Amino acid sequence: xxxxPKATKKLYINVDGYEMEDKFTGLNSNLKxxxxxxxxxxxxxxxxxxxxxxxxxxxxxxxxxxxxxxxAVGAIYAIKSDDYITSTHRGHGHCIAKGADLNIMxxxxxxxxxxxxxxxxxxxxxxxxxxxxxxxxxVVGGSIGIxxxxxxxxxxxxxxxxxxxxxxxxxxxxGIFHSSINMASIWDxxxxxxxxxxxxxxxxxxxxAFNIEKISDRKNAYGIEGLTIDGNNLVEVLNAVSYFADRxxxxxxxxxxxxxxxxxxxxxxxxxxxxxxxxxIKKWMEKDPIKRYREILIDGKILTEKDDRDLEKEVISxxxxxxxxxxESPFPDPSEVEDDVYA
Amino acid sequence: MTRELTYLEAIREAxxxxxxxxxxVYLIGEDIAExxxxxxxxVGMLEEFGRERIRNAPISEEAIIGVATGSAITxxxxxxxxxxxxxxxxxxxxxxxxxxxxxYMFGGKARVPMVIRTAGGGGTGAAAQHSQSLEALVAHIPGxxxxxxxxxxxxxxxxxxxxxxxxxxxxIEHKMLYKNKKYIADVPEEMYEIPLxxxxxxxxGSNISIVATSYMVQKSxxxxxxxxxxxxxxxxxxxxxxxxxxDIDIILGSIKKTGKLLCVEEAPVFGGFMGEVAAQVSxxxxxxxxxxxxRVAGRNCPVPYxxxxxxxxxxxxxxxxxxxxxxxx
Numbered sequence: 001x002x003x004x005p006k007a008t009k010k011l012y013i014n015v016d017g018y019e020m021e022d023k024f025t026g027l028n029s030n031l032k033x034x035x036x037x038x039x040x041x042x043x044x045x046x047x048x049x050x051x052x053x054x055x056x057x058x059x060x061x062x063x064x065x066x067x068x069x070x071x072a073v074g075a076i077y078a079i080k081s082d083d084y085i086t087s088t089h090r091g092h093g094h095c096i097a098k099g100a101d102l103n104i105m106x107x108x109x110x111x112x113x114x115x116x117x118x119x120x121x122x123x124x125x126x127x128x129x130x131x132x133x134x135x136x137x138x139v140v141g142g143s144i145g146i147x148x149x150x151x152x153x154x155x156x157x158x159x160x161x162x163x164x165x166x167x168x169x170x171x172x173x174x175g176i177f178h179s180s181i182n183m184a185s186i187w188d189x190x191x192x193x194x195x196x197x198x199x200x201x202x203x204x205x206x207x208x209a210f211n212i213e214k215i216s217d218r219k220n221a222y223g224i225e226g227l228t229i230d231g232n233n234l235v236e237v238l239n240a241v242s243y244f245a246d247r248x249x250x251x252x253x254x255x256x257x258x259x260x261x262x263x264x265x266x267x268x269x270x271x272x273x274x275x276x277x278x279x280x281i282k283k284w285m286e287k288d289p290i291k292r293y294r295e296i297l298i299d300g301k302i303l304t305e306k307d308d309r310d311l312e313k314e315v316i317s318x319x320x321x322x323x324x325x326x327x328e329s330p331f332p333d334p335s336e337v338e339d340d341v342y343a
Numbered sequence: 344m345t346r347e348l349t350y351l352e353a354i355r356e357a358x359x360x361x362x363x364x365x366x367x368v369y370l371i372g373e374d375i376a377e378x379x380x381x382x383x384x385x386v387g388m389l390e391e392f393g394r395e396r397i398r399n400a401p402i403s404e405e406a407i408i409g410v411a412t413g414s415a416i417t418x419x420x421x422x423x424x425x426x427x428x429x430x431x432x433x434x435x436x437x438x439x440x441x442x443x444x445x446x447y448m449f450g451g452k453a454r455v456p457m458v459i460r461t462a463g464g465g466g467t468g469a470a471a472q473h474s475q476s477l478e479a480l481v482a483h484i485p486g487x488x489x490x491x492x493x494x495x496x497x498x499x500x501x502x503x504x505x506x507x508x509x510x511x512x513x514x515i516e517h518k519m520l521y522k523n524k525k526y527i528a529d530v531p532e533e534m535y536e537i538p539l540x541x542x543x544x545x546x547x548g549s550n551i552s553i554v555a556t557s558y559m560v561q562k563s564x565x566x567x568x569x570x571x572x573x574x575x576x577x578x579x580x581x582x583x584x585x586x587x588x589x590d591i592d593i594i595l596g597s598i599k600k601t602g603k604l605l606c607v608e609e610a611p612v613f614g615g616f617m618g619e620v621a622a623q624v625s626x627x628x629x630x631x632x633x634x635x636x637x638r639v640a641g642r643n644c645p646v647p648y649x650x651x652x653x654x655x656x657x658x659x660x661x662x663x664x665x666x667x668x669x670x671x672x
Contacts, residue, residue: 084417117450125448134416135449139440145409146441152410153417156369156395176436179403183410186401340451341485343509 015236016216016227020243023078024235029302033311035077035234036297039069039290040315042093045102046265048319049092049109049123053269057327058109062123065093067232067264070289071196072097074237075164075259079245084132084150084163086143088196089124090263091136094166098133100126102322112329119332120340132161140201141167141174144193148180151189151254162190162248164241170201172215181254185222190248192241195258196231202267203275216258224254231259232289235296262287345529351384351521353495353530354460357502358385358422360534362392365420368506369396371407372424372460381426382462382521404430408437408459412511415457416445420506428463428515429475442511443486456509458502463491463515464558464609465646465657474646474653476610478556481513482586482619488512488539489586493520493560495528497584500537508539517558526561540588544597548577551667552597554620555607556583559658563607566663578667586616594620595628602633603670609657612640639666 011022024032046066052058065072072093076085087094095105100116108115109123116126127135134150137143147165154161171177172195184191195215199206212218219226225247229240237259244255262284266273297303303311348356362368370385370392376399379386389397400407404425411421425431431438438459445453465474482489488510492498498516505512520526545560546567555563560582567578579597583590598604604624606617621636642656 086413115450116452117448120450121448127445127449127453129416129449129453134413135445135453137441139436142436142441145406145437146413146416148406149410149413149415149421150417151413152398153414153419156414156419176405176409179401179406180409182401183403183406187398340447342488343446343451343454343456 015229015240018227020239022239023242024238032297032302035073036293037311038073038097040312042069042096043290044316044319045092045096048323060122061268063090063268064265065090068198068261069093070234071231071237071259071261074234075194075241078238078241079164082132083161084134086134086147086165087136088166088168089138095126095133099131100128103325106322106326107329110326112326113332114329141171141176144176144180147191148184151191154190162245164192164194166194166196169197169206173209181222184254185224188251188253191254192244193256196261197258198261198263214258216256219256224256226256228258231261232287234293344532347527348495348530349522349527350495350498353499354384354502357499361506368420370422371398371400371411373400373402373426375399375424380424404433405437408434411457412437412442412455415455416453420456422458422460425459425461427473428461428477429472431461439484443484447486454509455511458505458512458514460514462518464517465653466519468650470648471645478515478586479610479614479616482616491515491557493557493582494526495530497537499530500535503534504536504539519558539585540590542581542583542590542593545582546580548579550577550601551603551670552579552601553605553607554581554583554594559607559609562660563663566660570664570667591623598628599631602631604636605666605670606638607663608640610641611643612638613643615640634670637666637670639663
């Protein structure tokens with residue numbers, strides 16, 4: 001992260017009982033604006049994706065990240081560009097924040113040959129190993145072990161990298177959550193387990209699926225650090241992940257962060273949302289992470305209202321370009337069906 | 344230079360030599376450090392390679408395979424040990440949904456160079472959850488390679504190839520072969536590879552072809568020797584060595600000569616791997632067959648505890664001999 005040379009004095013904040021440096025304030029303005037742009041990219045990418053779903057151009061299943069943008073962007077901008085992430089079935093946001101090419105992503109969603117997986121993966125299987133994105137995952141909790149293994153590589157190769165492992169509240173009740181975090185703890189692996197608690201695992205609310213107040217309380221079972229943060233506040237996400245990333249890099253072992261957020265759309269395209277109320281959705285939409293972050297930038301005079309409108313317009317046209325690229329791209333040839341089964 | 348090694352020693356030597364050569368190779372598994380693994384395969388390796396590379400894991404099969412997978416994608420070459428092949432089912436999401444599919448799902452953009460070593464098979468009186476032969480389960484999944492060595496020479500060469508391979512390989516060892524003095528054999532001291540996907544004719548013969556896997560290769564060889572001595576019947580015994588990729592050509596080549604095929608495997612016959620062999624032979628080699636393909640395999644039940652029942656469940660030499668005689672009419 002590039003720091004503003006003028007901001008020399010460190011500020012400290014308290015997040016869920018942890019005294020940590022406010023790294024956000026010291027970041028340079030361009031980076032602060034870039035994060036807003038990434039959030040817009042996610043929001044409008046998902047809007048466009050939804051249109052493709054409605055028109056039947058994206059088939060199978062697809063899970064939108066709308067409403068959770070601050071968690072992906074804040075966490076990924078808190079780590080280095082060559083650090084690793086693993087993602088989830090609701091993975092477009094992580095992928096975009098990690099720097100994926102929007103054209104290639106959209107092409108994959110449309111099952112095109114030009115997509116990240118040459119049309120073989122789709123929404124739930126986008127990876128870009130070169131950029132450190134070890135992949136979305138169609139199995140709830142499926143990537144927790146993989147993230148832990150990547151952290152073992154970092155430790156064994158002493159390459160100074162760390163891993164951010166995104167997963168949802170639902171995954172926290174899978175066996176792999178338990179066995180992986182325990183293993184990372186006994187071996188002091190540099191991995192941040194970032195639980196995006198978006199209130200529902202498909203239709204089942206956290207109230208129905210947990211008998212504890214905070215998912216981060218499970219840190220005690222593994223002898224690791226952890227806390228709960230406001231996942232719709234980019235500044236808080238960035239500061240908390242930065243703080244624990246430093247700790248991981250210093251060899252102090254894994255951490256469990258619970259990021260409280262909410263998915264605005266249904267679980268997937270076939271969700272009638274009978275399990276939640278309009279009032280609840282409205283309440284969470286008022287906590288829109290983009291709106292909140294934009295206000296911080298405007299209040300801080302980092303961005304004007306006009307800059308903001310221009311930025312959003314620029315993003316919308318970029319998404320349109322991605323959309324056109326995807327639509328114009330060819331489908332794979334049926335003869336390619338058995339390619340890439342083996343390396 | 345060669346010297347005599349047991350099957351277990353040959354496996355250990357393959358790992359030791361690869362670990363000396365490539366610092367990315369490491370072991371992960373339960374009780375593999377001081378204890379040396381449940382069957383003693385890794386005895387002495389902790390002393391040479393240390394705790395970083397001989398990773399003694401908690402009893403967490405799913406995490407062991409998940410961690411091996413994640414480390415493989417990012418540049419390591421893990422050799423994971425699952426103590427009993429029965430326990431691969433605990434790690435099945437990581438094996439079947441993750442490791443096996445990563446290359447394909449990501450359009451070839453990621454590789455998973457890992458080996459899962461596991462001890463399969465019965466005959467030890469250990470009953471239903473410590474004796475299974477689950478190779479068909481994994482061989483069915485595109486993206487996995489499946490290897491089942493039957494002797495020390497093959498075990499070493501195939502394990503070196505498996506570690507060098509850029510795909511997830513399930514390497515199924517047989518408990519009855521590990522330390523058995525009967526199967527000690529000459530093994531070269533230097534490293535050598537046996538390519539995955541190449542079968543081996545363990546005994547030539549002209550009257551009937553027997554195709555078998557793992558310990559059943561040894562039992563088939565014993566049956567063949569008896570039939571030769573007592574009845575003058577010459578069986579050709581083919582060890583397919585790797586189930587996936589499958590060397591169907593070596594089997595077709597043999598039936599061209601003999602016209603008859605007996606398939607022998609330890610797993611329950613229903614849905615077993617030899618069903619695949621029989622189907623491919625009937626598709627590709629029907630014209631050379633002068634009798635239907637016959638199978639000798641495990642009975643359709645879990646592996647029972649009582650030795651009397653276990654011997655009935657698992658194919659023995661007598662059943663192989665009888666099947667050969669039946670096929671020859």
